Amino acid sequence: MRLYVERGYEQTTVADIASEAGLTARTFFRHFADKREVLFAGSEFLRDAVVKSLAGVPATAEPMQAVAVALDATAELLGRDHRHSRLRQSVIMATAELRERELIKMATMAALMAEGLRERGVPARDAALAAESGAVVLRVAFEQWVEGPADADLRAVMRDTLARLTAVTGAGFS
Template identity: 55%
Template sequence: MGRWEPDARGRLERAAMELYGERGYEQTTVAEIAKRAGLTERTFFRHYADKREVLFAGAAQLQELFVETLAATPESAAPIDAMAVALDAVAEVFKDRLPHARQRQAVITANAELMERELIKLATLSAALADTLRRRGVPEPAASLTAEAGTAVFKVAFVRWIDAANERDLAPLMRESLDELKAVTAGG
Protein backbone atom coordinates (compact mmCIF):
# COMPACT_ATOMS: atom_id res chain seq x y z
CA MET A 1 0.00 0.00 0.00
CA GLY A 2 1.19 3.47 -0.78
CA ARG A 3 0.65 6.75 0.99
CA TRP A 4 -2.67 7.14 2.84
CA GLU A 5 -5.43 8.70 0.76
CA PRO A 6 -8.74 10.00 2.13
CA ASP A 7 -12.28 8.85 1.29
CA ALA A 8 -11.82 5.10 1.56
CA ARG A 9 -15.57 4.52 1.43
CA GLY A 10 -15.99 6.58 -1.74
CA ARG A 11 -13.00 4.91 -3.37
CA LEU A 12 -14.43 1.48 -2.57
CA GLU A 13 -17.81 2.46 -4.01
CA ARG A 14 -16.26 3.81 -7.20
CA ALA A 15 -14.06 0.71 -7.59
CA ALA A 16 -17.00 -1.62 -7.03
CA MET A 17 -19.19 0.20 -9.55
CA GLU A 18 -16.42 0.14 -12.14
CA LEU A 19 -15.85 -3.58 -11.64
CA TYR A 20 -19.56 -4.41 -11.60
CA GLY A 21 -19.84 -2.61 -14.93
CA GLU A 22 -16.77 -4.27 -16.43
CA ARG A 23 -17.16 -7.83 -15.13
CA GLY A 24 -20.65 -8.07 -13.70
CA TYR A 25 -21.70 -8.19 -10.08
CA GLU A 26 -21.38 -11.94 -9.59
CA GLN A 27 -17.92 -12.13 -11.14
CA THR A 28 -16.51 -9.36 -8.94
CA THR A 29 -14.90 -10.22 -5.61
CA VAL A 30 -14.33 -8.10 -2.53
CA ALA A 31 -10.58 -8.65 -2.96
CA GLU A 32 -10.76 -7.15 -6.47
CA ILE A 33 -12.77 -4.17 -5.25
CA ALA A 34 -10.29 -3.47 -2.44
CA LYS A 35 -7.32 -3.85 -4.78
CA ARG A 36 -8.84 -1.49 -7.38
CA ALA A 37 -9.46 1.07 -4.61
CA GLY A 38 -5.88 0.69 -3.34
CA LEU A 39 -7.10 -0.66 -0.01
CA THR A 40 -7.21 -3.93 1.91
CA GLU A 41 -10.11 -6.35 2.25
CA ARG A 42 -10.13 -5.51 5.96
CA THR A 43 -10.77 -1.87 5.08
CA PHE A 44 -13.58 -2.94 2.76
CA PHE A 45 -15.27 -4.84 5.60
CA ARG A 46 -14.93 -1.83 7.92
CA HIS A 47 -17.19 0.05 5.53
CA TYR A 48 -19.45 -2.63 4.04
CA ALA A 49 -20.78 -5.96 5.32
CA ASP A 50 -20.53 -7.49 1.85
CA LYS A 51 -20.34 -6.49 -1.80
CA ARG A 52 -24.14 -6.02 -2.00
CA GLU A 53 -23.99 -3.26 0.58
CA VAL A 54 -22.02 -1.07 -1.82
CA LEU A 55 -25.26 -0.84 -3.82
CA PHE A 56 -27.65 -0.51 -0.85
CA ALA A 57 -25.64 1.42 1.73
CA GLY A 58 -27.71 4.59 1.28
CA ALA A 59 -31.09 2.90 1.78
CA ALA A 60 -31.28 3.63 5.50
CA GLN A 61 -30.46 7.31 5.04
CA LEU A 62 -33.01 7.60 2.24
CA GLN A 63 -35.70 5.99 4.39
CA GLU A 64 -34.76 8.24 7.31
CA LEU A 65 -35.11 11.36 5.13
CA PHE A 66 -38.47 10.15 3.81
CA VAL A 67 -39.79 9.40 7.31
CA GLU A 68 -38.41 12.53 9.00
CA THR A 69 -39.75 14.82 6.29
CA LEU A 70 -43.15 13.13 6.38
CA ALA A 71 -43.26 13.37 10.18
CA ALA A 72 -42.31 17.06 10.13
CA THR A 73 -45.03 18.04 7.66
CA PRO A 74 -47.81 20.09 9.29
CA GLU A 75 -50.52 17.82 10.68
CA SER A 76 -53.12 19.90 8.86
CA ALA A 77 -51.78 18.60 5.52
CA ALA A 78 -53.75 15.83 3.86
CA PRO A 79 -51.81 12.54 3.91
CA ILE A 80 -51.11 12.57 0.17
CA ASP A 81 -49.97 16.21 0.34
CA ALA A 82 -47.63 15.36 3.21
CA MET A 83 -46.28 12.53 1.07
CA ALA A 84 -45.71 15.00 -1.78
CA VAL A 85 -43.51 17.11 0.53
CA ALA A 86 -41.49 14.00 1.43
CA LEU A 87 -41.14 13.05 -2.25
CA ASP A 88 -39.80 16.54 -3.03
CA ALA A 89 -37.22 16.25 -0.24
CA VAL A 90 -36.09 12.86 -1.49
CA ALA A 91 -35.79 14.14 -5.07
CA GLU A 92 -33.27 16.74 -3.85
CA VAL A 93 -30.93 13.96 -2.66
CA PHE A 94 -30.69 12.65 -6.21
CA LYS A 95 -29.75 15.95 -7.83
CA ASP A 96 -26.58 15.48 -9.88
CA ARG A 97 -26.63 11.70 -9.24
CA LEU A 98 -28.22 10.55 -12.51
CA PRO A 99 -25.14 8.82 -14.00
CA HIS A 100 -24.50 6.94 -10.74
CA ALA A 101 -28.18 6.01 -10.37
CA ARG A 102 -28.28 4.65 -13.93
CA GLN A 103 -25.13 2.60 -13.36
CA ARG A 104 -26.37 1.28 -10.01
CA GLN A 105 -29.75 0.30 -11.42
CA ALA A 106 -28.16 -1.49 -14.38
CA VAL A 107 -26.17 -3.65 -11.95
CA ILE A 108 -29.27 -4.38 -9.87
CA THR A 109 -31.47 -5.16 -12.86
CA ALA A 110 -28.94 -7.69 -14.17
CA ASN A 111 -29.08 -9.81 -10.99
CA ALA A 112 -32.17 -11.52 -9.53
CA GLU A 113 -30.79 -11.51 -5.97
CA LEU A 114 -30.19 -7.77 -6.15
CA MET A 115 -33.66 -7.18 -7.63
CA GLU A 116 -35.14 -9.06 -4.68
CA ARG A 117 -33.12 -6.90 -2.29
CA GLU A 118 -34.38 -3.75 -4.04
CA LEU A 119 -38.00 -4.92 -3.66
CA ILE A 120 -37.43 -5.64 0.03
CA LYS A 121 -35.97 -2.15 0.42
CA LEU A 122 -39.10 -0.62 -1.14
CA ALA A 123 -41.42 -2.75 1.03
CA THR A 124 -39.50 -1.69 4.14
CA LEU A 125 -39.77 1.94 3.07
CA SER A 126 -43.53 1.61 2.57
CA ALA A 127 -43.97 0.03 6.02
CA ALA A 128 -41.96 2.84 7.65
CA LEU A 129 -44.02 5.48 5.84
CA ALA A 130 -47.29 3.83 6.89
CA ASP A 131 -46.09 3.73 10.50
CA THR A 132 -45.20 7.42 10.32
CA LEU A 133 -48.62 8.28 8.92
CA ARG A 134 -50.36 6.28 11.66
CA ARG A 135 -48.32 8.18 14.28
CA ARG A 136 -49.59 11.38 12.63
CA GLY A 137 -53.12 10.18 13.29
CA VAL A 138 -53.96 8.87 9.83
CA PRO A 139 -56.25 5.85 10.29
CA GLU A 140 -56.07 2.58 8.42
CA PRO A 141 -56.40 1.79 5.60
CA ALA A 142 -55.58 5.38 4.57
CA ALA A 143 -52.10 5.25 6.15
CA SER A 144 -51.10 2.06 4.33
CA LEU A 145 -52.67 3.16 1.05
CA THR A 146 -50.90 6.54 1.16
CA ALA A 147 -47.57 4.90 2.02
CA GLU A 148 -47.91 2.39 -0.83
CA ALA A 149 -48.95 5.18 -3.20
CA GLY A 150 -45.96 7.30 -2.19
CA THR A 151 -43.61 4.37 -2.67
CA ALA A 152 -45.16 3.63 -6.07
CA VAL A 153 -44.81 7.27 -7.14
CA PHE A 154 -41.15 7.19 -6.08
CA LYS A 155 -40.53 3.94 -7.97
CA VAL A 156 -42.31 4.99 -11.16
CA ALA A 157 -40.65 8.42 -11.23
CA PHE A 158 -37.25 6.87 -10.50
CA VAL A 159 -37.59 4.44 -13.43
CA ARG A 160 -38.57 7.32 -15.70
CA TRP A 161 -35.65 9.39 -14.39
CA ILE A 162 -32.97 6.76 -15.06
CA ASP A 163 -34.30 6.01 -18.55
CA ALA A 164 -31.54 6.67 -21.10
CA ALA A 165 -33.72 9.14 -23.01
CA ASN A 166 -34.44 11.25 -19.91
CA GLU A 167 -32.50 14.41 -19.14
CA ARG A 168 -34.94 15.92 -16.62
CA ASP A 169 -34.54 16.16 -12.85
CA LEU A 170 -36.30 13.70 -10.59
CA ALA A 171 -38.47 16.28 -8.78
CA PRO A 172 -40.73 17.19 -11.74
CA LEU A 173 -41.04 13.51 -12.63
CA MET A 174 -42.17 12.79 -9.07
CA ARG A 175 -44.76 15.58 -9.23
CA GLU A 176 -46.02 14.36 -12.62
CA SER A 177 -46.29 10.79 -11.35
CA LEU A 178 -48.19 11.96 -8.26
CA ASP A 179 -50.51 14.07 -10.44
CA GLU A 180 -51.13 11.01 -12.66
CA LEU A 181 -51.99 8.95 -9.59
CA LYS A 182 -54.39 11.63 -8.39
CA ALA A 183 -56.01 11.77 -11.83
CA VAL A 184 -56.42 7.98 -11.94
CA THR A 185 -57.94 7.86 -8.45
CA ALA A 186 -60.27 10.76 -9.24
CA GLY A 187 -61.75 8.79 -12.10
CA GLY A 188 -59.65 10.19 -14.92
Protein backbone atom coordinates in the same frame (compact mmCIF):
# COMPACT_ATOMS: atom_id res chain seq x y z
CA MET B 1 -19.15 -0.10 -8.95
CA ARG B 2 -16.51 -0.13 -11.69
CA LEU B 3 -15.96 -3.85 -11.28
CA TYR B 4 -19.68 -4.56 -11.19
CA VAL B 5 -20.10 -2.67 -14.44
CA GLU B 6 -17.07 -4.24 -16.13
CA ARG B 7 -17.61 -7.91 -15.38
CA GLY B 8 -21.07 -7.99 -13.94
CA TYR B 9 -22.13 -8.38 -10.33
CA GLU B 10 -22.05 -12.15 -10.07
CA GLN B 11 -18.69 -12.44 -11.80
CA THR B 12 -17.16 -10.06 -9.28
CA THR B 13 -16.00 -11.70 -6.06
CA VAL B 14 -15.61 -9.90 -2.79
CA ALA B 15 -11.93 -10.78 -2.93
CA ASP B 16 -11.72 -8.94 -6.26
CA ILE B 17 -13.25 -5.81 -4.83
CA ALA B 18 -11.12 -5.89 -1.71
CA SER B 19 -7.84 -6.44 -3.49
CA GLU B 20 -8.74 -3.69 -5.96
CA ALA B 21 -9.01 -1.43 -2.94
CA GLY B 22 -5.78 -2.83 -1.52
CA LEU B 23 -7.60 -4.57 1.32
CA THR B 24 -8.68 -8.06 2.28
CA ALA B 25 -12.12 -9.60 2.01
CA ARG B 26 -12.44 -9.63 5.79
CA THR B 27 -12.14 -5.88 5.83
CA PHE B 28 -14.77 -5.53 3.16
CA PHE B 29 -17.24 -7.31 5.41
CA ARG B 30 -16.41 -4.97 8.24
CA HIS B 31 -17.65 -2.08 6.16
CA PHE B 32 -20.53 -3.70 4.30
CA ALA B 33 -22.88 -6.28 5.67
CA ASP B 34 -22.76 -8.22 2.43
CA LYS B 35 -21.67 -8.07 -1.17
CA ARG B 36 -24.79 -6.23 -2.25
CA GLU B 37 -24.76 -3.60 0.42
CA VAL B 38 -21.89 -1.74 -1.18
CA LEU B 39 -24.36 -0.44 -3.77
CA PHE B 40 -26.90 0.64 -1.19
CA ALA B 41 -24.79 2.29 1.46
CA GLY B 42 -25.98 5.81 2.05
CA SER B 43 -29.64 5.01 1.75
CA GLU B 44 -29.99 5.96 5.42
CA PHE B 45 -29.70 9.58 4.30
CA LEU B 46 -32.69 9.09 2.08
CA ARG B 47 -34.68 7.49 4.85
CA ASP B 48 -33.80 10.24 7.27
CA ALA B 49 -34.84 12.86 4.76
CA VAL B 50 -38.18 11.18 4.25
CA VAL B 51 -38.89 10.90 7.94
CA LYS B 52 -37.83 14.46 8.63
CA SER B 53 -39.80 16.00 5.79
CA LEU B 54 -42.85 14.03 6.81
CA ALA B 55 -42.57 15.34 10.34
CA GLY B 56 -42.59 18.89 9.00
CA VAL B 57 -46.00 18.63 7.35
CA PRO B 58 -48.93 20.10 9.31
CA ALA B 59 -51.03 17.36 10.86
CA THR B 60 -54.16 18.63 9.16
CA ALA B 61 -52.93 17.66 5.69
CA GLU B 62 -54.38 14.66 3.90
CA PRO B 63 -52.10 11.59 4.11
CA MET B 64 -51.34 11.61 0.41
CA GLN B 65 -50.43 15.28 0.59
CA ALA B 66 -47.92 14.48 3.29
CA VAL B 67 -46.52 11.69 1.15
CA ALA B 68 -46.20 14.13 -1.74
CA VAL B 69 -44.02 16.36 0.41
CA ALA B 70 -41.84 13.42 1.38
CA LEU B 71 -41.49 12.48 -2.27
CA ASP B 72 -40.36 16.00 -3.05
CA ALA B 73 -37.64 15.67 -0.47
CA THR B 74 -36.40 12.36 -1.81
CA ALA B 75 -36.45 13.69 -5.35
CA GLU B 76 -34.27 16.52 -4.16
CA LEU B 77 -31.60 14.07 -2.99
CA LEU B 78 -32.06 11.36 -5.56
CA GLY B 79 -32.19 13.64 -8.57
CA ARG B 80 -28.75 15.15 -8.21
CA ASP B 81 -26.47 12.88 -10.19
CA HIS B 82 -28.15 11.57 -13.29
CA ARG B 83 -25.05 9.84 -14.65
CA HIS B 84 -24.38 7.96 -11.45
CA SER B 85 -28.04 7.07 -11.01
CA ARG B 86 -28.24 5.61 -14.48
CA LEU B 87 -25.12 3.52 -14.06
CA ARG B 88 -26.23 2.23 -10.69
CA GLN B 89 -29.68 1.47 -11.98
CA SER B 90 -28.33 -0.53 -14.91
CA VAL B 91 -26.23 -2.67 -12.60
CA ILE B 92 -29.11 -3.27 -10.22
CA MET B 93 -31.63 -4.09 -12.90
CA ALA B 94 -29.26 -6.63 -14.44
CA THR B 95 -29.22 -8.82 -11.33
CA ALA B 96 -32.12 -10.37 -9.48
CA GLU B 97 -30.20 -10.41 -6.22
CA LEU B 98 -29.71 -6.66 -6.41
CA ARG B 99 -33.26 -5.95 -7.44
CA GLU B 100 -34.32 -7.82 -4.32
CA ARG B 101 -32.23 -5.60 -2.15
CA GLU B 102 -33.55 -2.51 -3.90
CA LEU B 103 -37.09 -3.62 -3.28
CA ILE B 104 -36.56 -4.22 0.39
CA LYS B 105 -34.98 -0.82 0.79
CA MET B 106 -38.05 0.68 -0.85
CA ALA B 107 -40.30 -1.35 1.40
CA THR B 108 -38.37 -0.14 4.42
CA MET B 109 -38.85 3.45 3.33
CA ALA B 110 -42.53 2.82 2.80
CA ALA B 111 -42.82 1.28 6.25
CA LEU B 112 -41.17 4.35 7.75
CA MET B 113 -43.53 6.65 5.90
CA ALA B 114 -46.49 4.59 7.06
CA GLU B 115 -45.27 4.81 10.63
CA GLY B 116 -44.92 8.56 10.29
CA LEU B 117 -48.45 8.80 9.01
CA ARG B 118 -49.85 6.65 11.80
CA GLU B 119 -48.17 8.89 14.32
CA ARG B 120 -50.11 11.74 12.77
CA GLY B 121 -53.35 9.93 13.43
CA VAL B 122 -53.88 8.26 10.07
CA PRO B 123 -55.55 4.84 10.42
CA ALA B 124 -53.13 1.96 9.89
CA ARG B 125 -54.50 0.69 6.62
CA ASP B 126 -54.78 4.13 5.05
CA ALA B 127 -51.26 4.88 6.20
CA ALA B 128 -49.94 1.72 4.60
CA LEU B 129 -51.79 2.41 1.36
CA ALA B 130 -50.63 6.01 1.14
CA ALA B 131 -47.04 5.12 1.95
CA GLU B 132 -46.88 2.19 -0.45
CA SER B 133 -48.47 4.29 -3.13
CA GLY B 134 -45.79 6.86 -2.53
CA ALA B 135 -43.18 4.18 -3.00
CA VAL B 136 -44.82 3.15 -6.26
CA VAL B 137 -44.71 6.70 -7.52
CA LEU B 138 -41.09 6.98 -6.48
CA ARG B 139 -40.12 3.81 -8.31
CA VAL B 140 -42.01 4.55 -11.49
CA ALA B 141 -40.90 8.17 -11.62
CA PHE B 142 -37.30 7.34 -10.88
CA GLU B 143 -37.22 4.73 -13.61
CA GLN B 144 -38.64 7.14 -16.11
CA TRP B 145 -36.26 9.89 -15.08
CA VAL B 146 -33.24 7.62 -15.26
CA GLU B 147 -34.08 6.55 -18.78
CA GLY B 148 -34.75 10.10 -19.90
CA PRO B 149 -32.48 13.07 -20.67
CA ALA B 150 -29.84 14.06 -18.15
CA ASP B 151 -31.23 17.53 -17.57
CA ALA B 152 -34.74 16.47 -16.62
CA ASP B 153 -36.01 17.40 -13.18
CA LEU B 154 -36.84 14.42 -11.02
CA ARG B 155 -39.18 16.43 -8.84
CA ALA B 156 -41.26 17.42 -11.82
CA VAL B 157 -41.40 13.82 -13.02
CA MET B 158 -42.48 12.75 -9.56
CA ARG B 159 -45.28 15.27 -9.44
CA ASP B 160 -46.49 14.24 -12.87
CA THR B 161 -46.39 10.61 -11.89
CA LEU B 162 -48.29 11.24 -8.70
CA ALA B 163 -50.97 13.05 -10.68
CA ARG B 164 -51.20 10.10 -13.05
CA LEU B 165 -51.52 7.71 -10.13
CA THR B 166 -54.47 9.67 -8.84
CA ALA B 167 -56.06 9.63 -12.27
CA VAL B 168 -55.45 5.93 -12.87
CA THR B 169 -56.62 4.70 -9.50
CA GLY B 170 -59.62 7.00 -9.63
CA ALA B 171 -60.84 6.08 -13.10
CA GLY B 172 -63.86 3.83 -13.02
CA PHE B 173 -64.39 4.17 -9.28
CA SER B 174 -66.61 7.19 -8.97
